Amino acid sequence: MDDEIIILGSGGGRHHIRTQKRATGGIIFKTNEFQAHIDPGPGAIVRINQYGEDPTKTDVFIVTHVHIDHFNDINVIIEASRNDFYDKDRNIIQKGTLITTSDTLQYVSNYHKNMLEKVVCFKAGDIYHYKNAIIIGTRVLHDPKVEGFGIRFELDGYSIAFSSDTMVFDGFSEQFSKLNILVLNLLRPDSITCKRHLCTDEVIPFLNKIEPPLDSLILTHFGSFMDGSRSSINNVPSQVQKLKENTIIKKIIPAEDGLKIKIDDLL
Numbered sequence: 001m002d003d004e005i006i007i008l009g010s011g012g013g014r015h016h017i018r019t020q021k022r023a024t025g026g027i028i029f030k031t032n033e034f035q036a037h038i039d040p041g042p043g044a045i046v047r048i049n050q051y052g053e054d055p056t057k058t059d060v061f062i063v064t065h066v067h068i069d070h071f072n073d074i075n076v077i078i079e080a081s082r083n084d085f086y087d088k089d090r091n092i093i094q095k096g097t098l099i100t101t102s103d104t105l106q107y108v109s110n111y112h113k114n115m116l117e118k119v120v121c122f123k124a125g126d127i128y129h130y131k132n133a134i135i136i137g138t139r140v141l142h143d144p145k146v147e148g149f150g151i152r153f154e155l156d157g158y159s160i161a162f163s164s165d166t167m168v169f170d171g172f173s174e175q176f177s178k179l180n181i182l183v184l185n186l187l188r189p190d191s192i193t194c195k196r197h198l199c200t201d202e203v204i205p206f207l208n209k210i211e212p213p214l215d216s217l218i219l220t221h222f223g224s225f226m227d228g229s230r231s232s233i234n235n236v237p238s239q240v241q242k243l244k245e246n247t248i249i250k251k252i253i254p255a256e257d258g259l260k261i262k263i264d265d266l267l
């Protein structure tokens with residue numbers, strides 16, 4: 001199997017938007033049937049080119065919520081997903097499926113909406129069938145002013161979920177049951193709590209309640225307390241160590257900008 005994920009940005013939040021100390025381009029998820037770009041934040045198109053990926057192969061666009069580190073480059077990514085704009089009759093070639101919240105759609109221009117084959121207005125609990133995948137919206141507890149969802153893919157032989165920005169809540173663990181791989185947005189280290197995001201100490205008991213235990217956990221979307229203007233050191237290695245010592249998850253991998261991970265190595 002050649003399925004893989006490519007980290008186009010391991011940073012999250014406004015400090016990394018400004019500094020790009022950690023990039024904010026989102027994640028590409030490639031399977032043998034489609035290429036999805038999840039949360040193309042600022043610089044997504046730059047990172048695609050920097051890391052040698054092909055934007056014209058993207059046919060699924062996912063924006064989990066209308067925060068700028070998640071949606072900023074969506075119009076660019078839609079436009080970059082094709083070599084040819086017009087068919088021989090000068091009609092715009094429609095390609096690709098956008099899956100996002102209704103409040104994100106106001107930031108996708110009509111010009112770019114018209115390039116798409118399909119727009120799917122999505123929320124937690126929704127299920128959408130796309131080629132060989134069942135795509136499920138998972139719940140988030142994030143910003144009460146915006147809609148949002150995490151996204152879980154059920155594919156031939158494995159399942160993978162992207163938590164999006166969230167805190168923990170009753171039911172957090174259950175929605176990841178029977179899951180192989182979780183990509184977790186972990187903004188903050190240790191017990192530096194936040195009203196909208198996770199920190200390590202809060203999430204550990206919830207990771208331990210996922211049944212059966214995950215095969216792999218990928219950590220990403222690190223904020224400025226984790227590694228940036230509000231931390232004196234890079235806290236990521238110590239958080240990986242803490243999670244290894246306090247959970248029974250077999251593999252825990254911290255995202256780095258440009259990191260490419262084969263799904264086969266996570267199962």
Ligand SMILES: [Zn+2]
Nearest residue numbers: 012013069165
């Ligand atoms: Zn974010």
Ligand SMILES: [Zn+2]
Nearest residue numbers: 065067142165
């Ligand atoms: Zn957010």
